[in-house]
Amino acid sequence: MSTAEETTGGEVEPWEQVTPDAARRLLVAAVEAFAERGYHATTTRDIAGRAGMSPAALYIHYKTKEELLHRISRLGHDKALDILRTAARREGTATERLSDAVSSFVRWHAGRRTTARVVQYELDALGPAARAEIVALRRQVDAEVRGIIDDGVAAGEFRVPDVQGTTLAVLSLCIDVARWFNVDGPRTPEEVGTLYAGLVLRMVGAEPAAPAQR
Amino acid sequence: MSTAEETTGGEVEPWEQVTPDAARRLLVAAVEAFAERGYHATTTRDIAGRAGMSPAALYIHYKTKEELLHRISRLGHDKALDILRTAARREGTATERLSDAVSSFVRWHAGRRTTARVVQYELDALGPAARAEIVALRRQVDAEVRGIIDDGVAAGEFRVPDVQGTTLAVLSLCIDVARWFNVDGPRTPEEVGTLYAGLVLRMVGAEPAAPAQR
């Protein structure tokens, strides 16, 4: 059904599009390091070390440390937007599409928490040009969710007094999963996705009977 | 440049308990700098400069840069916990208390966004001992909210299948306000607080009729 084959246990590393191999290893190492300690607290020596290379090797594949963050942020936002678009543009009622969108978006933020953390919380470390590019992607993310809610209101499925505010809250709720989700905690990404889909349907005043689609 | 006499929503600067005066000025400067650029990207020279002092003056009042963050985090969590406790322990129905708790908690995260940002997002920069102390405070925050929801379920006001998961989601929603709230944006802290209180009541399945308290 959904082309985005998210199967958060045993998931394929999503960086296969990054070549050559050394560049990908560096990028994966940077994602881990940025997620653990934050962009500013991560040294280029640490990144290169995690990738099994000398500090200088980083600069063969990336001009600066910031370019690494930019690439990660860009790829991550592309992926997040793709997940939401897939859910938003399937056929089905607005209730089904919103449930699908939230549960898959949350699954990604929980299951690929390291990536999501970097993507969502290190935006301010980018320079003005790169940040503007990412902010434009975020506006598209917002538009997808708002579109589903608009549809639901128009169809009489949802009762939402403030569509823009509710959109903001729904996205905020999903994104913050990347901050608190603990891989060793009691919940799987699947469970959090299901829980959150139910909570969001309540937030928009939808009928609580939503079949566990996906 | 900007005087520290911000009174966002009639609220008094909450640092009056910090003495002497120079120590308070340094602390306020550190809050601003940490919120703007993050702990690791902030230099001690920047903090001292904002407070109108030489770099060495910082070390008369604080042993290290980390102690500054620790003090800010401690005071901020104390304040957040105090806000929630006040709402949780007033008299009234669970619906009224939850509405009050969410709206006041959100008002604080929006109105005192700089402080909230540091408090909520720079936890990882603390050492193990200081972090453990703050984590204990967060557990108390969680317990206050869970207590209200428990009461509402017991009283038949709420329908909540997963109390712990819903508590987590409610707190997550409120906390993330500090990430996205924009002082120059279209919403006041009051408005966001009211919006969020309504959304949270829907999340717990409460009757939507909630009087707009205070």
Added chain:
DNA sequence: GCCGAAGGTGAGCGCTCGCTTAGAGCGGCC
């Protein structure tokens, strides 16, 4: 008028940062 404590400064130490440079290793093509 003198003293000690408290609060401040200018200079700078030792270190680590992001990044650069000179050159080595090596596979592919003529």
Added chain:
DNA sequence: GGCCGCTCTAAGCGAGCGCTCACCTTCGGC
């Protein structure tokens, strides 16, 4: 074989970091 181009390393540069030190100023108590 000779050479090129790509990948990578060892060494290290200039800058800026957190923090310290020797010294100065102010001020209440006697």
